[in-house]
Amino acid sequence: MFDDLREIAVIPIEPIAKNSLVDTVVERIRSLIEKGELKAGDRLPTESELVERLQVSRGALREGIKRLQTLGLLRVAQGRGMYVGDGQDLSSCVQLFRSAMAISTKESLQFAEFRRMVECYNARRAAERATKEDVAELERMLEEKNRLGPTEEGVHWDWLFHRKLAEITGNDLIRNVVVVLQEFVVAGIWHTAQAPEVMDIHRRSYRLHRAIVDAIADGDPDAAERAMQTHMDALVSTLEKAEAAQRPAPRSRSRRGVPVPSDT
Numbered sequence: 001m002f003d004d005l006r007e008i009a010v011i012p013i014e015p016i017a018k019n020s021l022v023d024t025v026v027e028r029i030r031s032l033i034e035k036g037e038l039k040a041g042d043r044l045p046t047e048s049e050l051v052e053r054l055q056v057s058r059g060a061l062r063e064g065i066k067r068l069q070t071l072g073l074l075r076v077a078q079g080r081g082m083y084v085g086d087g088q089d090l091s092s093c094v095q096l097f098r099s100a101m102a103i104s105t106k107e108s109l110q111f112a113e114f115r116r117m118v119e120c121y122n123a124r125r126a127a128e129r130a131t132k133e134d135v136a137e138l139e140r141m142l143e144e145k146n147r148l149g150p151t152e153e154g155v156h157w158d159w160l161f162h163r164k165l166a167e168i169t170g171n172d173l174i175r176n177v178v179v180v181l182q183e184f185v186v187a188g189i190w191h192t193a194q195a196p197e198v199m200d201i202h203r204r205s206y207r208l209h210r211a212i213v214d215a216i217a218d219g220d221p222d223a224a225e226r227a228m229q230t231h232m233d234a235l236v237s238t239l240e241k242a243e244a245a246q247r248p249a250p251r252s253r254s255r256r257g258v259p260v261p262s263d264t
Helices: 018-034 047-054 058-070 087-101 105-129 132-148 152-168 172-180 182-193 198-217 221-246
Strands: 074-077 081-084 253-255 258-260
Touching (some): 105 152, 105 172, 105 198, 105 221, 132 198, 152 172, 198 221
Antiparallel strands (some): 253 258
């Protein structure tokens, strides 16, 4: 009886942001694919049907579909409809993180030295060749990476950003090398995302990537190369700390029960 007299609790309910609706679209469709309810080559319902079933706007649906396309989970055939990505795309998407996480921090550190040369070249060439459309795509990838943070999907957007730089160079060999070595690239990014100071690293990473995009947008090859050099220096520094933290503590040797410090 007294329940009716209670005041209604004041709850700070905020409107659902558009990005939340886009995330919902991505997660619902991605979940269906990962569970096997949608298989490679399956055709999705029409846009109108998906809008009705998911109860989202066309804008949110289209943005979600675009993101799933970028991740390789969906492909859109103009005038024919939307389809689940082929087996190769799905396999690479699912297996990428499993194999990348098997790469040790030490191996990532060794690869980073090689990657530094390639990435600096890519940034320089991108500043010389990038179109307005290329810059807009880099901007979009950077914002997605920043919004998603140090998550698997955020790491994937980071990888897509660097792959895009390789594509802009117009050098097929460079692009192919970056794609072939993608597991090492992702592993390096992933290891930095596991560091204790991960949020500081995430904020710094955004600033470093922003400097690269700004230099490319300005058409300044020297600034783009310097910005990438700074980014790679930061990556190597973080990997060095992670690798050092994983080393086992030196064991002491003893003679007649007296501990003797190990050689350094």
